[in-house]
Amino acid sequence: MARQFSVRHQRGFTTIALICFFLLYLPIATLVVYAFNAGSTVGTWEGFSLRWFEAAWENTRIIDATLRSLTIAPIAALIATAAATMAALATTRTAPYPGLTFKYAFINQPLMVPEIVTAVALLVVFSQVKVWTGYSGLGYLIMAHAAFCIPFAYLPIRARLETMDLTLERAAADLYARPWRVFRRVTLPLMWPGILAGFMLAFVVSLDDVVITEFVKSAGQDTLPTYMLGQLRRAVTPEMNAISTVFLALSVAVVSLFFFLSRKKT
Amino acid sequence: MPSPAAAIDARGVSKVFRGDGSADLKALDDVSVTIRENEFFTLLGPSGCGKTTLLRLIAGFEFPTEGTIRLYDQDIALLPPYLRPVNTVFQSYALFPHMTVGQNIGFGLEMQDKPKREVAARVDEMLRLVRMEDLKDRLTSQISGGQQQRVALARALAPAPKVLLLDEPLSALDLKLRKEMQIELKRLQTETGITFVFVTHDQEEALTMSDRIAVMSKGRILQVGTPRDIYDHPEQRFVADFIGEANLMTGEIAATTADVAQVRLVSGAAISATLPAEARPTGKVTVMVRPEHAEIVASTASATLTGTLESTVYFGTDTHFNVRLADGTAFVVRRQNDRKEGRQLDPGTPVGVLLAERAAQVLRD
Numbered sequence: 001m002a003r004q005f006s007v008r009h010q011r012g013f014t015t016i017a018l019i020c021f022f023l024l025y026l027p028i029a030t031l032v033v034y035a036f037n038a039g040s041t042v043g044t045w046e047g048f049s050l051r052w053f054e055a056a057w058e059n060t061r062i063i064d065a066t067l068r069s070l071t072i073a074p075i076a077a078l079i080a081t082a083a084a085t086m087a088a089l090a091t092t093r094t095a096p097y098p099g100l101t102f103k104y105a106f107i108n109q110p111l112m113v114p115e116i117v118t119a120v121a122l123l124v125v126f127s128q129v130k131v132w133t134g135y136s137g138l139g140y141l142i143m144a145h146a147a148f149c150i151p152f153a154y155l156p157i158r159a160r161l162e163t164m165d166l167t168l169e170r171a172a173a174d175l176y177a178r179p180w181r182v183f184r185r186v187t188l189p190l191m192w193p194g195i196l197a198g199f200m201l202a203f204v205v206s207l208d209d210v211v212i213t214e215f216v217k218s219a220g221q222d223t224l225p226t227y228m229l230g231q232l233r234r235a236v237t238p239e240m241n242a243i244s245t246v247f248l249a250l251s252v253a254v255v256s257l258f259f260f261l262s263r264k265k266t
Numbered sequence: 267m268p269s270p271a272a273a274i275d276a277r278g279v280s281k282v283f284r285g286d287g288s289a290d291l292k293a294l295d296d297v298s299v300t301i302r303e304n305e306f307f308t309l310l311g312p313s314g315c316g317k318t319t320l321l322r323l324i325a326g327f328e329f330p331t332e333g334t335i336r337l338y339d340q341d342i343a344l345l346p347p348y349l350r351p352v353n354t355v356f357q358s359y360a361l362f363p364h365m366t367v368g369q370n371i372g373f374g375l376e377m378q379d380k381p382k383r384e385v386a387a388r389v390d391e392m393l394r395l396v397r398m399e400d401l402k403d404r405l406t407s408q409i410s411g412g413q414q415q416r417v418a419l420a421r422a423l424a425p426a427p428k429v430l431l432l433d434e435p436l437s438a439l440d441l442k443l444r445k446e447m448q449i450e451l452k453r454l455q456t457e458t459g460i461t462f463v464f465v466t467h468d469q470e471e472a473l474t475m476s477d478r479i480a481v482m483s484k485g486r487i488l489q490v491g492t493p494r495d496i497y498d499h500p501e502q503r504f505v506a507d508f509i510g511e512a513n514l515m516t517g518e519i520a521a522t523t524a525d526v527a528q529v530r531l532v533s534g535a536a537i538s539a540t541l542p543a544e545a546r547p548t549g550k551v552t553v554m555v556r557p558e559h560a561e562i563v564a565s566t567a568s569a570t571l572t573g574t575l576e577s578t579v580y581f582g583t584d585t586h587f588n589v590r591l592a593d594g595t596a597f598v599v600r601r602q603n604d605r606k607e608g609r610q611l612d613p614g615t616p617v618g619v620l621l622a623e624r625a626a627q628v629l630r631d
């Protein structure tokens with residue numbers, strides 16, 4: 001019997017795969033290792049120590065920035081997920097009509113417009129609004145994050161809805177469920193994994209954002225990534241590595257949490 | 267006999283699907299039909315004839331373009347599905363994958379805000395009815411196709427609907443399971459006394475299960491009747507052809523009495539044939555004879571029809587004789603087999619075909 005075609009038996013496959021893995025993970029591994037360096041450079045190993053984690057923990061600006069990131073991300077992700085859920089329902093529960101593709105593009109705008117363009121535009125608009133209203137709190141960052149997170153929340157939710165069988169909702173209506181109860185008891189539970197995935201993506205994308213945040217933030221509104229960016233312009237100590245390591249652990253924790261949540265649901 | 271109440275009464279129902287750009291599609295064209303209380307009523311017809319559309323109009327998933335649909339004395343044509351005391355068994359079962367078997371069956375009652383204890387009791391009753399007591403707490407993805415079928419039935423029957431709609435519920439099952447479920451369905455219908463409207467394109471299924479059958483074609487109902495009516499007295503060529511096998515011959519009406527006509531065939535032979543209801547055709551007509559209602563003989567002397575035997579095909583239970591009649595038309599005779607030898611007819615020999623009184627049926631044009 002002929003062996004089935006498998007990309008794994010192609011010449012060079014293993015090599016390319018290994019190179020990719022090294023490029024992806026070797027720098028990260030190095031970064032994590034040097035977070036535990038006793039010395040004050042990120043290039044020479046001088047023994048194991050937790051001093052940079054302690055230093056970071058005592059640095060109030062880092063704690064501030066972290067807390068700010070952890071405030072913005074969940075709120076923005078929540079808003080984005082709610083909007084994306086409604087958008088996904090509206091764009092999948094309908095017969096295709098001319099203009100639907102345009103709507104997809106419209107919703108996914110943040111994926112296509114260069115981020116720097118959006119950032120500059122928001123800077124201009126928000127600086128005007130700040131002058132008019134006198135308000136300069138976190139609201140602007142939250143709104144901006146919510147807006148660019150929508151497509152990240154939208155795509156998994158739509159994907160989930162598209163694979164969902166419409167007859168299930170019809171069956172619920174046939175069994176005396178009014179429209180709201182059909183949604184609560186059938187549609188929502190079935191699209192829940194998609195919503196969780198969408199929320200998680202939006203959360204991580206918000207947590208990670210630099211460009212738009214850098215332009216939109218007012219003075220003293222550094223998030224963790226923009227703080228780190230600012231620090232990198234000065235002397236680089238393993239404190240950066242320590243922060244990055246914690247940040248990495250946080251992201252992995254969030255992703256794993258949602259992964260297990262959504263796996264349990266299906 | 268007092269005529270039983272009408273469970274469903276559709277009058278002049280049409281359904282047009284607006285085509286995008288191209289022509290509109292008339293899925294149902296002026297359909298009128300009365301479905302009686304407690305009957306097992308089957309919609310039978312080829313793919314695309316509008317069976318599902320009619321069912322969906324009764325369920326409330328679509329609304330008629332024209333016409334009225336009454337459920338007992340209530341006009342339901344424009345009611346949403348959740349206000350109709352009608353339940354559906356879907357072809358794909360459409361069981362809720364995030365609920366257990368028990369929760370699926372209880373869903374309808376729960377949505378009617380029945381007390382929890384009543385729901386629980388009814389769920390157990392339904393599980394017993396479809397013999398699934400052991401699987402109450404399984405997820406629907408953890409049971410077999412046949413079991414899913416039973417759960418779908420139990421779920422639709424649990425709220426005790428006035429009418430149960432079934433859209434080709436057996437088509438996903440293999441032959442053996444299908445035969446079992448046919449018997450099961452019939453039992454459920456008798457035990458619950460609920461009116462069943464059953465859709466199929468399998469004529470044998472329709473004949474064996476139904477109290478009455480409506481034969482559909484191209485958005486119209488051609489004939490409604492008991493399986494015997496439909497099989498023995500098809501009124502139209504399409505019905506005769508679609509259900510069972512039919513020999514068709516042309517002839518001329520010589521004389522008619524109450525419901526029987528004397529027809530002179532092209533070959534010159536005269537036969538008696540039953541007439542379609544309320545029809546008094548004259549002149550040229552088509553008559554139909556079922557292959558098993560004719561008899562083949564070796565002598566042509568006193569035969570009604572004569573011709574040449576072209577071939578014989580052995581089917582185990584019976585044998586088909588393909589005869590070419592004197593005037594050139596093909597005619598099939600079916601004879602039940604026994605274990606006696608002899609009486610062999612050889613292809614190429616002249617044969618005679620005997621028709622019993624009223625073996626033929628005159629078709630409408």
Ligand SMILES: Nc1ncnc2c1ncn2[C@@H]1O[C@H](COP(=O)(O)OP(=O)(O)OP(=O)(O)O)[C@@H](O)[C@H]1O
Nearest residue numbers: 283291292293312313314315316317318319320467
């Ligand atoms: N929602 C719809 N939009 C447009 N056309 C439709 C729609 N539903 C059905 N039709 C058309 O109406 C006609 C009748 O369809 P229907 O589903 O009632 O047929 P059916 O008898 O159930 O066939 P089958 O045995 O294949 O299920 C078909 O030509 C079908 O293409």
Ligand SMILES: [Mg+2]
Nearest residue numbers: 317318319433
């Ligand atoms: Mg159908």
